[in-house]
Amino acid sequence: MSDNKYKILLVDDEVDILEFISYNLEKEGYKVYTAQNGVEAIKVAEKKTPDLIILDVMMPEMDGIAACEEIRKIPSLQNAIIAFLTARGEDYSQIAGFEAGADDYITKPIRPKVLVSRVKALLKRSGSTTTATTTTPESSNIISIGDLIIDKERYLIKKDNQEMILPRKEFELLSLLVSKPGKVFTREEIYYSVWGDNVVVGDRTIDVHIRKLREKIGNDHIKTLKGIGYKFVD
Template sequence: MSETEKYRLLLVDDEPDILEFLSYNLTKEGFTVFTAQNGKEAIKIALETVPHLIILDVMMPGMDGIETCEEIKRQPALKDALVAFLTARGEDYSQIAGFEAGADDYIAKPIKPKVLISRAKALLKRYRSGTGVQDTGDSDVISIGELIIDKERYVVTVAGNELMLPKKEFELLLLLASKPDKVFTREDIYNSIWGDSIIVGDRTIDVHIRKLREKIGQDHIRTIKGVGYKYVD
């Protein structure tokens, strides 16, 4: 079995020609590919097949890609699924909305099949090497003051309130909390959470930090201007 045959991909786009073209090339590369033409169908098929990677168009009628991604991230069975948005829209606000919804990557149309395959392989490296978050010790639980991070269950508890964070927010909080008071540079965070082979927008970290602060409190994640971020109790 080739490396790519281990992975299930779900392609979601309301344009049949695009679905057929991308599905053909990804299948030829060895991936097991499923397709859907709208958000509701995508969620149904995702729950049935539990794909490793979902490549999701943003601009779809009815339930758009952002709403679909948010619903996917709410499904416990799909908590490990990676999501990459595939869209012709290049505006910053669209990218920010995508990452806020829990996306792992953002790919602009039109895209050559070889480039898409390369991006898919880069994302799927995380299933071979883990999330990329540095080792935080043998314990499955990190406890710092009122913050408890359960790595096994992917659950965060703050002052007794249980939170289910999107995958990237969880990984970012886990990274920062793994070494309280240590300053993680933006480059450290990019490489640990997204991988040095993944291209993401400059504001991606800022968006995730803002969302985390809204959920766990404004005072725990400190900005070190011009350097990066650190977690403080």
């Protein structure tokens, strides 16, 4: 997919920031939509199904964290990448963002060229993931392991007859671990496979996603090897 086919939704309550970022992204050939609060963002996202959503955290009516959580519940937006672009760089704020289902967290201020590079890296990662999915035989889209059924096409898992739609990165992390049950994946392998080598994520990112997965599928499936990484056991 060429850059000019990608759709990006920018969400910020400051009009000058929307105009400035839109200008720089449109110069790169992206189709850009904007919203000024979380409520509006959800409506635009449902209508336009963007490939990437860039969210501010502090906004009126509905903040970015709440908006991210709601967007992740919408099936048609399961493949959308969500990145926070905010002046709040505290660890707890970043953790809240990842727990809400974000894929990346970018701290303001950021130079336009750097932001464009981050956007390209995120979309490149999305494109490679999409390509891999579309070329996979339909039969391999369903994985049954232990008490879990994993539907790779719908980003859905079923446990004890209960269906759950996972945020994109949680699902990709789970899919990686179950691809080789018993294998220990190092943190470096996980970063590269799930987030890509061009995307900068914080040290706590994997830990947050592992914790969220354990809350949903149980503590017994994902084992921690301290100082090394994680493995899946059925």
